[in-house]
Structures are given as structure tokens and as C-alpha cells.
Amino acid sequence: MTSSDASTSAGPRLLGPAEVRSLAAALGVRPTKQRGQNFVIDPNTVRRIVRTAELADDGETVLEVGPGLGSLTLALLAAGHRVTAVEIDHVLATALPDTIATYAPDQAAAFTVVEADAMTVTADQIGDPTACVANLPYNVAVPVLLHLLAVSPSLRHGLVMVQSEVADRLAAGPGSRTYGVPSAKAAWYAEVRRAGPVGRNVFWPAPNVDSGLVAFERREPPVTEASREEVFAVIEGAFSQRRKTLRSALARWMPDRAQLDEVFRITGIDPGLRGEMLGIAEFAALAGAAHSVSAT
Known part of the structure; x- marks a missing residue:
């Protein structure tokens, strides 16, 4: 469906390339690398994102972060959802309500x-x-x-679009070459998986990197006496020298x-392993053991 077709159907009209560029021109907006702005200009892509979510x-x-000119926002509203959008750019944040009123007045x-x-x-x-x-x-x-998952326990699930390499790291499991700090920290909050690629030509401007969708489903963190901050400190320590053993x-x-050594004895974790072999449960166990050892 083209943007002109959408304008004659019921419900919100979605933004195509012409509408995105027109809105940007009216606001004097140019996407900036500093804020990682690449606006989605393909209605089918935002429909796909909403469906995949x-x-x-x-x-x-x-919760939508970085709504930009409102492409994904309109697709979410069209599907019958309420949207709270967090936008750092003052010009874009100020313009969004007018855009929604114009393209989705009923929503x-x-x-x-x-x-x-x-x-x-x-x-x-x-x-x-x-x-x-x-x-x-x-x-x-x-x-x-990670910040959103930490401050908003009501978030049960989600789907985010990120750089393809970042998607790989977030969804990686222990033993993978892409497994690292982002993977382990994300696993504290949720089960994370890749949910498909996104082409470069659906953005304006087209990025020079590939993009990917990442889905997450909230779960309870491992049971441990340690705080989240203590567990994350272990994760950061384990990957600070990736090629070294845990003991080093x-x-x-x-x-x-x-x-x-007492921490390794309590947990039964082999100190000769590397951090990339441990899952979030093992990191939590190390932090919990350290918590009890330090208290004695």
C-alpha cells in the first residue's frame, strides 16, 4: 500500500518518503549522526515491526524511544496501541503532537x-x-x-531496531564469539533473540551499516544475594580481559x-574458564559467593 492509498483508507495515514521529507523540510530538520538519527521512510517496514512485536x-x-518524525508511532497507533514516545530533540518533540493530530486525529x-x-x-x-x-x-x-529495563519493571516485552552487529551481541549466548558484556547484562533482565534483518534503503538517510530487529521477553533474574550492580561488576571484570581466564x-x-579462590570453590565454577563461557546464572553465583565471602 502506498501513502496515497493509506490516505483513502480508514485509520491513521502512515508516512512515506515524500511525507517524511516534507515534514523534515517544514521543520528545518536534517538527521544528525550525533544523535544516531535515521528516519524510516517505508510504511511496510513499520507495519512489519509492529506485527513482529x-x-x-x-x-x-x-514505550517508543527516538520517534523522530513519527513513522513508527503512527503504525503503533494504527494497530490500536497507546504510545508514550521519548524524544530528546526539542524540535521533533514539539512537532510530534501536531503530526499525530494531522495523520491520526482519532488516535x-x-x-x-x-x-x-x-x-x-x-x-x-x-x-x-x-x-x-x-x-x-x-x-x-x-x-x-539496559536503562529502560532497569527503570521500568512494567516492561514485559519488546522489539527494538539496532545496528546488526549490536543485535548479534545482544542476542548471543555463552560460547559465541559475539557474546560479551551487552549479552550478559541483557540476559539479567530478559530472554533476547534476533527477530530479522532490516534493509538500508528503508531509511533516510540510508545508513552505512546493516540493521536488525531484536525481541526480548522479560524474565526474573537469577536468585542471588548480590545486587544487580554487584553482578554487573563481575560481568565487566570477566570481559575486561577477554582472552584471559576467570582467575586472571x-x-x-x-x-x-x-x-x-574461595568464591570459585563455593560456586564450583572452573577458574580456568574464560568469561565468554559463563551464563548469567554463573555470573550471579560468583557475585553472590563474593557477597558472602566479603561479609565474613
Whole structure:
């Protein structure tokens, strides 16, 4: 369906290449690399993203980060969902309500924009969304996703578009060459998987990297006496010297060698392994053992 076809059908009109460029020109906006802006110009792509997100048929409150000119926003509203959009760009944030009123007047009441940095946005600002569907700014995709999962426990699932290599790292499991800090930290919050590729020609401007969709489903973190921060410190220590064994890589994390050996003894984890072989449960076990050893 073309954008002109959409304008004659019921429901919101979606943005095609002409509409995106027209809106940008009217606002004096040019996508910037600094903020990782690449606007989606293909209606079929945003429809596919919404479909792949597997949102509830009766509608969800969806958190969108970096809505830009509103391409994905309109597709989410068209599918019957409420949208809370977090946009750092003042010009774009100010223009979004007018765009929604023009292209989706019947759904305008289901849309809220929050002008904020997604890296620091708070639970009070975004409310209680149940899903996150977003074309994340590629330069900060991982920290943004981890921050949202941390501050919004109501997020049950989601689908985000990121750089293809980042998608590989987020979805990687232990033993994979792409498994690392992002993979392990994301696994603390959720089960993460690749959900398909996205071509470069659906963006304006076309990025010089491939893109991919990543789906996540929230789950309970491993049971441990340690805090999330303590577990993440173990993960960072284990991957700080990727080619070294855990005994060597974790020496800075726990300088007392006797205590470190006791941690390995308690957990039964082989200190000769490398960090890339451990799952989130093992990292949590190490942190929990260190918590108890340090307390004695």
C-alpha cells in the first residue's frame, strides 16, 4: 500500500518518503549522526515491526524511544496501541503532537510525548508501559535498552531496531564469539533473540551499516544475594580481559587471591574458564559467593 492509498483508507495515514521529507523540510530538520538519527521512510517496514512485536490484540501501552518524525508511532497507533514516545530533540518533540493530530486525529488522545534523554529518563516520566517498540539511536542503543529495563519493571516485552552487529551481541549466548558484556547484562533482565534483518534503503538517510530487529521477553533474574550492580561488576571484570581466564580477569574485581579462590570453590565454577563461557546464572553465583565471602 502506498501513502496515497493509506490516505483513502480508514485509520491513521502512515508516512512515506515524500511525507517524511516534507515534514523534515517544514521543520528545518536534517538527521544528525550525533544523535544516531535515521528516519524510516517505508510504511511496510513499520507495519512489519509492529506485527513482529507481537503486541496484545486488545492494545498495550507502548514505550517508543527516538520517534523522530513519527513513522513508527503512527503504525503503533494504527494497530490500536497507546504510545508514550521519548524524544530528546526539542524540535521533533514539539512537532510530534501536531503530526499525530494531522495523520491520526482519532488516535491523538492515545499519544504522549516526553521530551527527555532516554539514557536518564525516569519511571515517573514514562509511567507504566507494558512493551517497548523502537528504532533506537544506534550510537547509544545498548545503554538505552539496559536503562529502560532497569527503570521500568512494567516492561514485559519488546522489539527494538539496532545496528546488526549490536543485535548479534545482544542476542548471543555463552560460547559465541559475539557474546560479551551487552549479552550478559541483557540476559539479567530478559530472554533476547534476533527477530530479522532490516534493509538500508528503508531509511533516510540510508545508513552505512546493516540493521536488525531484536525481541526480548522479560524474565526474573537469577536468585542471588548480590545486587544487580554487584553482578554487573563481575560481568565487566570477566570481559575486561577477554582472552584471559576467570582467575586472571577477575583479579582486579577481587584482589584478595584467597577470597577469589574461595568464591570459585563455593560456586564450583572452573577458574580456568574464560568469561565468554559463563551464563548469567554463573555470573550471579560468583557475585553472590563474593557477597558472602566479603561479609565474613
